[in-house]
Amino acid sequence: MPPAMETYPVIKQFGRTLRNLDAVLEKATKYAEARKFDVNNFLQQRLFPDMLPFVAQIRIACDNAKTGAANLSGKPAPKHEDTEKTFEELHARIAKALAFVDSVTEADLAQVKEDLPVKLAYPPNKGLRANDYLFGRQIPNFYFHVVTAYDILRHNGVDLGKSDYLGDLPLIDA
Amino acid sequence: MPPAMETYPVIKQFGRTLRNLDAVLEKATKYAEARKFDVNNFLQQRLFPDMLPFVAQIRIACDNAKTGAANLSGKPAPKHEDTEKTFEELHARIAKALAFVDSVTEADLAQVKEDLPVKLAYPPNKGLRANDYLFGRQIPNFYFHVVTAYDILRHNGVDLGKSDYLGDLPLIDA
Secondary structure (H helix, E strand, C coil): CEEEEHHHHHHHHHHHHHHHHHHHHHHHHHHHHHHCCCCHHHHHCCCCCCCCCCHHHHHHHHHHHHHHHHHHCCCCCCCCCCCCHHHHHHHHHHHHHHHHHHCCHHHHHCEECCCEEEEEECCEEEEEHHHHHHHHHHHHHHHHHHHHHHHHHHHCCCCCCCCHHHHCCCCCCC | CEECCCCCHHHHHHHHHHHHHHHHHHHHHHHHHHHHHHHHHHHHCCCCCCCCHHHHHHHHHHHHHCCCCCCCCCCCCCCCCCCCCCCCHHHHHHHHHHHHHCCCHHHHCCCCEECCEEECCCCCCCHHHHHHHHHHHHHHHHHHHHHHHHHHHCCCCCCCCCHHHHHCCEEEEC
């Protein structure tokens, strides 16, 4: 029988990173206030004309964490419509993703086997084995969208550093 | 006794992602050739004046994979000097990191316990428990630098897509 996967720390970290992203959005709001422009102008910012805008980077990061937790735990993911037009609504989108991710417990993920087939939304009728799904797709894809959101803000002058992205780490003496 | 961690799939994926990054660099070279400029001009490109340049993003991504594999396996990491001035040298830097990452086997990582203290290069005399180190620091940090390198190229017009970053995934019917 294929071994069980240690999935919970990955999903838990998705939650931590979404909380860090939420705090990054707060910093963007303060920056916009100080510069006296509408923070919601960030929603359509892109690093290149054929890249997805900031609003989509946040939505996809949220959905990636949510569907990862759902597909591996077997709990159905709540549907979240892509309708956000303000930072307030983006905070709410992150909160909804977090509520679901936080509801998935270690026990819910304890039974995941490496070769569990996981159906993808795209391409149609295709999927990945759980091991490839988590390490080869969900992890790289989640961080892709979180980092690109960060990079869009950074490129536009928001005063962010790596510690905003990584959050507080539980350092020990070593 | 704290449980052992499933560390190998993460380190193996770092290797795959570095291979994808190497192919991304090839695409940048072809783009520069088509546009008739020196591809090495990318090395000092940044998304904002106080962000690290492309060359540093590649170096740190490589070092992050290398030190992650070293710290968790107990195998000493080879030292790689930060002297690259060309794309050819960046390919060589990636190859050196890959040679080390690929040398670390599943057996080398089988004994890692969640609470193993891992010393960090910075801040001095500080470290993290293996679980926090891998999921809270090495994974997010590795993808931060790979994605920012990708974003710098994308921002400068290189024709890249998500599949260049994710690489070929072993899709199954589902």
